[in-house]
Amino acid sequence: MPVLKIYTNISRDKIPADFLEKATDFLMKLLDKEKKFVKVCIVPDVMMICNGDSSPCLVSELLALERFNKEANKKYAAEIFAFYKEQLGLEYNRANVVFRDPGRENIGANGTTLAQ
Numbered sequence: 001m002p003v004l005k006i007y008t009n010i011s012r013d014k015i016p017a018d019f020l021e022k023a024t025d026f027l028m029k030l031l032d033k034e035k036k037f038v039k040v041c042i043v044p045d046v047m048m049i050c051n052g053d054s055s056p057c058l059v060s061e062l063l064a065l066e067r068f069n070k071e072a073n074k075k076y077a078a079e080i081f082a083f084y085k086e087q088l089g090l091e092y093n094r095a096n097v098v099f100r101d102p103g104r105e106n107i108g109a110n111g112t113t114l115a116q
Helices: 018-030 069-087
Strands: 003-008 038-044 058-063 095-100
Touching: 018 038, 018 069, 038 058, 069 095
Parallel strands: 003 038, 058 095
Antiparallel strands: 003 058
């Protein structure tokens, strides 16, 4: 169920053609999930400003169930920022990531929720 949503002012033509595939593989390894459960969405060309200027930046949100805590988030953040730098050329101070566990009862799939 992991979902990575990225909003960026980087233009679509500057995002690598294989970015979604690489991001999917990256999340599979980061969260130890099968590819069939991972979703990635990137919204380019967003009107956005960060630290007072509009040079390339992004805001992202990582949703996953039962994964986040203080120590795990530090590890995830380090790896995610390194991925953004490698793939999009963003310095660490030009990106943010929000970690969110929506709870099983708040995720719909296959005509029901993930709640037991």
